[in-house]
Amino acid sequence: MRYIFKMAFRNIGRNKRRTMLSAIAISIAIMVILVMRGYIGGIIDSMFDSLTKVESGHIKISHNKYYEKQDMMPLEHMIDGFDGGGYQELLPVLKSVEDVEIVAPRIKFGVLLSHSGKNSSALGIGVEPEAEDRLISFDNKMVDGGYLSTGSNSNREIIMGKGLASKLGLKTGEKITILARTAYDSLRGMTFTVSGTFSFGISAIDDKLFYIPIGFAQRLLEMGQNASEIIIMVNKPENAEEISEKIKSQIDSKMDDPYYAVVPWNKQEGMLSMFSVATNIYSFIYLFLLVLASTVIINTTMMVIYERMKEIGTIGALGMSSGQIILLFVVEAMLISVIGSFIGMVVGGGIDFILSEVGINLQKLSGGSVDFMTTDIIYPRFDFSILIGSFIFGVVVATVVSYFPSRRAAKIEPVEALRSV
Amino acid sequence: MGALVSVLDLKKDYKVGETVVHALRGMDMEIEAGEFTAVAGPSGSGKSTLLNLIGCLDTPTEGKVLINENDVSHYSKKELANIRRESIGFIFQTFNLIPILSAFENVAFPLSLLHWDSEKIQNNVNQILKDVGLEGMEDRYPRELSGGQQQRVAVARALVKEPTIILADEPTANLDSNTGGDILDLMRELNEEKGATFIFSTHDPMVMDRARRLINLKDGMIHSDERK
Ligand SMILES: Nc1ncnc2c1ncn2[C@@H]1O[C@H](COP(=O)(O)OP(=O)(O)OP(=O)(O)O)[C@@H](O)[C@H]1O
Ligand SMILES: [Mg+2]
Numbered sequence: 001m002r003y004i005f006k007m008a009f010r011n012i013g014r015n016k017r018r019t020m021l022s023a024i025a026i027s028i029a030i031m032v033i034l035v036m037r038g039y040i041g042g043i044i045d046s047m048f049d050s051l052t053k054v055e056s057g058h059i060k061i062s063h064n065k066y067y068e069k070q071d072m073m074p075l076e077h078m079i080d081g082f083d084g085g086g087y088q089e090l091l092p093v094l095k096s097v098e099d100v101e102i103v104a105p106r107i108k109f110g111v112l113l114s115h116s117g118k119n120s121s122a123l124g125i126g127v128e129p130e131a132e133d134r135l136i137s138f139d140n141k142m143v144d145g146g147y148l149s150t151g152s153n154s155n156r157e158i159i160m161g162k163g164l165a166s167k168l169g170l171k172t173g174e175k176i177t178i179l180a181r182t183a184y185d186s187l188r189g190m191t192f193t194v195s196g197t198f199s200f201g202i203s204a205i206d207d208k209l210f211y212i213p214i215g216f217a218q219r220l221l222e223m224g225q226n227a228s229e230i231i232i233m234v235n236k237p238e239n240a241e242e243i244s245e246k247i248k249s250q251i252d253s254k255m256d257d258p259y260y261a262v263v264p265w266n267k268q269e270g271m272l273s274m275f276s277v278a279t280n281i282y283s284f285i286y287l288f289l290l291v292l293a294s295t296v297i298i299n300t301t302m303m304v305i306y307e308r309m310k311e312i313g314t315i316g317a318l319g320m321s322s323g324q325i326i327l328l329f330v331v332e333a334m335l336i337s338v339i340g341s342f343i344g345m346v347v348g349g350g351i352d353f354i355l356s357e358v359g360i361n362l363q364k365l366s367g368g369s370v371d372f373m374t375t376d377i378i379y380p381r382f383d384f385s386i387l388i389g390s391f392i393f394g395v396v397v398a399t400v401v402s403y404f405p406s407r408r409a410a411k412i413e414p415v416e417a418l419r420s421v
Numbered sequence: 422m423g424a425l426v427s428v429l430d431l432k433k434d435y436k437v438g439e440t441v442v443h444a445l446r447g448m449d450m451e452i453e454a455g456e457f458t459a460v461a462g463p464s465g466s467g468k469s470t471l472l473n474l475i476g477c478l479d480t481p482t483e484g485k486v487l488i489n490e491n492d493v494s495h496y497s498k499k500e501l502a503n504i505r506r507e508s509i510g511f512i513f514q515t516f517n518l519i520p521i522l523s524a525f526e527n528v529a530f531p532l533s534l535l536h537w538d539s540e541k542i543q544n545n546v547n548q549i550l551k552d553v554g555l556e557g558m559e560d561r562y563p564r565e566l567s568g569g570q571q572q573r574v575a576v577a578r579a580l581v582k583e584p585t586i587i588l589a590d591e592p593t594a595n596l597d598s599n600t601g602g603d604i605l606d607l608m609r610e611l612n613e614e615k616g617a618t619f620i621f622s623t624h625d626p627m628v629m630d631r632a633r634r635l636i637n638l639k640d641g642m643i644h645s646d647e648r649k
Contacts, residue, residue, distance in 0.1 A: 011521060310515075311520075314513070317476075318511065318531050318534065319502050320534055415478045
C-alpha cells in the first residue's frame with residue numbers, strides 16, 4: 001500500500017498544471033457548495049428563528065379543533081383551562097416541565113384596520129406583554145416609541161409593524177380604534193394608543209402584525225379568560241418533540257376528556273416542515289455540482305492512462321494485479337481531490353466566515369423588500385462541521401467517481417501495451 | 422525430474438481482420454535450469470510470440486507451456502499475473518523503467534509487489550545494484566541514467582526476486598554494440614554466478630555468439646537448436 005501512495009503522490013507531480021486544473025475544478029465546486037450551504041443554513045436559521053418566535057413556537061398548544069382550522073383563526077374552541085377556568089390554569093403546569101423556558105399565551109385574530117380613511121388588513125395578537133417580550137426581545141426591534149407597558153395594570157396600548165403603521169398613516173402617540181367581530185359574532189370597538197412601532201426586518205410581519213395586551217383582546221373579542229394558543233420555547237429545539245410528549249401527558253392527566261393538541265415545531269404544517277425537504281433537495285444539487293466538477297478528474301484520469309500505456313504494460317508484466325493498478329489511479333485522483341477540496345474549504349470557508357460576520361443584505365440585492373419569512377439581512381451559517389463535511393464530501397465523491405475511468409487501466413493487456421511502444 | 426520450462430506442440434494464431442496469422446506453428450523445446458539461451462530468427466519468425474507465451478503474458482492457441490511442471494496454458498488473467506509476479510523476470514528492449522521511481526525504487530518495485538519487508542528489500546536491492554555495477558547510483562532517476570545504465574537497472578529489477586526464469590526480448594536492440602555487449606556479459610556473469618536462467622531473443626550475431634544455446638526460428642517453427 002505504501003508504495004502505491006508514494007507512486008500516486010509522485011504521479012500527480014508529473015504534470016503540475018493539469019493537476020492544478022483538476023484540483024481547481026474541485027475546489028471551485030467545494031467553494032460554491034460551502035458558501036451555498038452556509039447561505040442556505042443562514043436563511044433556514046433566520047426563518048426558523050422568526051417562524052418559531054412569531055408563529056409556531058418550539059411547541060404550540062391549542063384546542064384540537066382550533067388546531068385543525070388555525071389558519072382561519074376561529075374564535076371558538078379556545079384554551080379555557082382544565083375546566084373552564086381560563087388559560088391561566090395551564091401556566092403553572094407548563095412552567096413546571098423541565099427544559100421549558102418561555103410560556104407565552106396568545107390570542108390571534110384578523111381585522112381590517114382603518115385610520116383617517118386608510119385601510120389595511122392586519123393580524124392582531126393579544127399577548128402577555130412580559131412573556132412575549134422574553135420570547136421576542138422587543139428591545140432591538142422597536143423603531144419608534146416603546147414596547148407595551150408591563151406590570152399588573154396594563155394600558156390600552158398597541159404596538160404595530162412599521163409597514164402597517166405607515167400604511168395607515170399612524171404615528172406613535174396617536175390613537176386607533178379597532179373594530180372586531182367577537183366570539184359571539186357581534187361587532188365591537190376599542191380604542192388603543194400607539195405606544196410604538198417595530199420592525200422584524202421581515203416585511204410579511206412588519207406590514208401585517210400588531211400586538212395588544214391579552215386582557216384587552218379578551219374583552220374586545222368577548223373571550224372571557226381564554227386564549228387561542230400557548231407558545232412554548234424550550235432550551236434545545238431538537239428536544240421539542242420529547243418535551244411536547246411530557247407536556248401532553250401532564251395536561252391530559254389533569255383532564256377527564258383531554259382536548260388539547262401539543263405539537264412540536266417539526267410536526268406542524270407549514271414552512272418549518274419543509275426545511276428538511278429543502279435540505280435534501282439541496283444535497284442533490286451539491287452532489288450534482290461535485291460530480292460535474294469530478295468530470296475534470298475523469299478526463300484527467302483518462303488522459304493519464306492513455307499517456308502511461310507503456311508503464312501500465314510494464315507494471316502489469318511485472319505482476320501488479322488489476323486491483324492494485326486501479327487503486328494506483330484512484331489514489332492519484334484522491335490526492336488531487338484532497339488538494340482541491342482543501343483549497344475549496346479554505347477559500348470557501350473564508351468567504352463563508354466573512355459573510356457570516358458581515359451579513360448579506362437581501363433588500364439591497366433584490367432592490368426591494370423580500371416578502372419572505374426571513375430577515376432582510378441574512379447571516380450565513382458558519383461552523384466547522386460544514387467545512388469538514390464539505391471537504392470529506394469532495395474527497396469521497398471525486399474519489400468514487402475516479403474509480404470508473406481507472407478501471408480502464410486494469411483492462412489494458414500488458415502484451416498489447418508493450419507492443420504499442 | 423522435468424525441465425524448468427517445457428514447450429509442447431505450441432501454436433499461436435493471431436487474427437488480423439479476416440486473415441489468420443500463424444505466428445507459431447507447433448514448437449517443442451525444453452529449457453533446463455541455469456541455461457543461457459538465445460532465440461534468433463528473421464523478423465516475424467515468432468521470437469516475441471514465443472517469449473510472451475513462456476513469460477505468461479499471453480496464452481497459446483494450442484499446445485502447452487509448463488513452468489516447473491505446471492501447465493500455465495489455460496491460466497486466467499489473474500493466475501498469469503500471479504505467476505509473473507512470483508516466478509518471472511522481464512528485461513525489455515526499451516528498458517521500461519518507471520520514470521517516477523529512482524534506480525533503487527525501480528529495483529525494489531517487484532519486491533514491494535511480493536510484500537517483502539523493507540529491511541530485506543533494502544539489503545537485496547543494494548546487493549543486486551552493486552552486482553550490476555551501479556553502486557552509488559541508487560538515487561538516480563531513469564532520466565539521469567544512460568541507456569546502458571538504465572538497462573542495468575532493468576537487469577537488476579528482473580533478477581532481484583531470484584525468479585525461476587528471466588526473459589529478455591531483444592535486450593540490446595536499443596544499445597550501441599559495445600554497451601549491448603556489456604549487458605550481455607553482465608547477464609552471462611549473473612547466469613554463471615547465480616545460476617539464473619535466461620532466455621533472450623536477438624538479431625545480433627555478436628549476441629548470439631555469447632549464448633550457450635542458440636535456438637533458430639523460421640516461420641513459427643524451430644529451424645535449429647544447438648548447445649555450445
Ligand atoms: N498482436 C498481434 N496481432 C497480430 N499479429 C501479430 C501480433 N503479434 C505478432 N503478430 C504476427 O505474428 C508473427 C510473429 O511475430 P513476432 O512478433 O513474434 O515476431 P518476431 O520474431 O518477434 O519479429 P521481430 O524480430 O520483428 O521482433 C508476425 O507475422 C507478426 O506480424
Ligand atoms: Mg519481436
